[in-house]
Amino acid sequence: MVMAPETRSDRELLEAVRGGEAAAYGVLFERYQTVVLAYLLRRTRHREAAADLAGEVFARALLAVHRGRGAVEDTAAGWLLTIARNVLLDSVRRGRVEERARRELGIQRLALTDGDLERIDAQTGDVDRVVALVQQLPESQRAALKARILEERDYADIAADLGCSDLVVRQRVSRALKTLRSKLEAQP
Amino acid sequence: MSNYLDALRQELVAASDRLTQPSPAMARQRRWWRRSPRALAIALAGLAVSATAIAATTPWQPLFGDPGSPQPRVTGSAPPAGQLALLSVLRRPQTPEDRGVITQQTLRYFGTSTQGVYTSYIRQLPSGQGALPAILLPARSWQVPGLNKNDVLCLFVAEANADGGAKGCYTTTEVESGTAGGSLGAIVYGLVPDGVAQVQFDYPTGTQVVAVHDNFYEQRAPQNTVRGGGTTPVRPQGTSWLDAQGEPTTHQPGSP
Known part of the structure; x- marks a missing residue:
């Protein structure tokens, strides 16, 4: 039985990176590039700056991983967004986009083309749409969806937390996903 | 992209x-x-x-055995993908309890017979019978006289009201075939793969069903009295794996 890299949790990927599996960091990057970009874009409203900052965020996170730090939770989203916030604040204080981590790692600052900017718009636009639609879900469905999809918790565990049966949690997650799917399909 | x-x-x-x-x-x-x-x-x-x-x-390097005794090699990498895919207890994050003082007390029962210990994947298991919790410890190898296994999942189950317990190391195949476990006094215990929520034991006197938590079960089996006044667990006539709904799982112990 072989597990594809994509099925590993963020925490497992970070441990693999520390253990010398460099490609695992590529998987983590692909998993969170859009989330980090969307976060930075919403705050800077500037695509080039957001992309540049995202490079520094992932470089700073990589240095942290190799120094024995990393996500405490099973998902790295919160940890990466905390780094994004710090990189953003440091950049605002200095009046220019931070690049210390990239310099330390020997990573060149990369130029963006018009095509890159359009693709970033498309990627981050999808995130914004999904976030907005999730906010419209009933609270009970939103809680079940967050626990199951974002936190990857077992149904039984979620049921115990929410004070209902496994079956009810499954129904809420299923209804939430169905609602999201139909609304996304209905949008142009 | x-x-x-x-x-x-x-x-x-x-x-x-x-x-x-x-x-x-x-x-x-x-x-x-x-x-x-x-x-x-x-x-x-x-x-x-x-x-x-x-x-x-560097990986977490707790003390194994007694202070001053030779230490096994440890590794900060992950166990084989097959083991991670088989056991959700290994996929969950390591908790402070997994690395806690009680676990460290239990690790004194492990020495250099286990090598290449994946210390980030040591897990405390929900055990209610022993003086100490049961421990799951994945390692690259386990070597004792007459036995040499690679890529093992070691279990330590503490004895109730006593200093000591039972230790055994099992391969992924043994977990899949339902032979990863043993008995300690009246307690029968084992590791089972994901998807198994309960284990059913069929004894001559009736059926007992025990819940699985963190891929681990332990159960107080009926006892036979033996000569000299001691007891031994009754061997079940059959063992079945059940899912969360109480239905037999597709894969059953003993099946290939």
Whole structure:
């Protein structure tokens, strides 16, 4: 039985990176590039700056991983967004986009083309749409969806937390996903 | 994917690779020290600072056995993918309890017979019978006289009201076939793969069903009295794996 890299949790990927599996960091990057970009874009409203900052965020996170730090939770989203916030604040204080981590790692600052900017718009636009639609879900469905999809918790565990049966949690997650799917399909 | 993001991903992966590979520049630095005693002094001063960073990247190295006894090799990497895929207890994050004082007390029962211990994957199991919790400890090998196994999942189950317990190491195949476990006094215990929520034992006197938590079960079996006044667990006539709905799982113990 072989597990594809994509099925590993963020925490497992970070441990693999520390253990010398460099490609695992590529998987983590692909998993969170859009989330980090969307976060930075919403705050800077500037695509080039957001992309540049995202490079520094992932470089700073990589240095942290190799120094024995990393996500405490099973998902790295919160940890990466905390780094994004710090990189953003440091950049605002200095009046220019931070690049210390990239310099330390020997990573060149990369130029963006018009095509890159359009693709970033498309990627981050999808995130914004999904976030907005999730906010419209009933609270009970939103809680079940967050626990199951974002936190990857077992149904039984979620049921115990929410004070209902496994079956009810499954129904809420299923209804939430169905609602999201139909609304996304209905949008142009 | 965006060309920019693709290029950034490649740069990051390459940088990560460089961080774990000794570079030619580092080799040159070593030769450089020999030529310059002053450079050596500076390097040693720097070493004191960098030692903290190095320590932070080394795997968790708890004490095994007794203080002063030889220690097994440990590793900060992950167990084989097959084991991670089989047991959700290994996929969950390691908790403070998994590394806690009680676990460390239990690790005194492990020595150099286990090598290549994946310390980030040591797990405390929900055990209610022993004086100490049961422990799951994955390791690259287990070697005792007459037995040598690779890629093992070791279990330690503590004995109730006594100092000691039972230890055994099992392969992935043994977990899949339902033979990863044993008995300790009246307690029958074992490791089972994901999807098994309950284990059913069929005894001549009736059926007992025990819940599985963290891929682990333990059950107080009916006892046979033996000559001399002791007891031994009754051997079940059959064992079945059940899912969360109480239905038999597709894969059953003993099936290939």
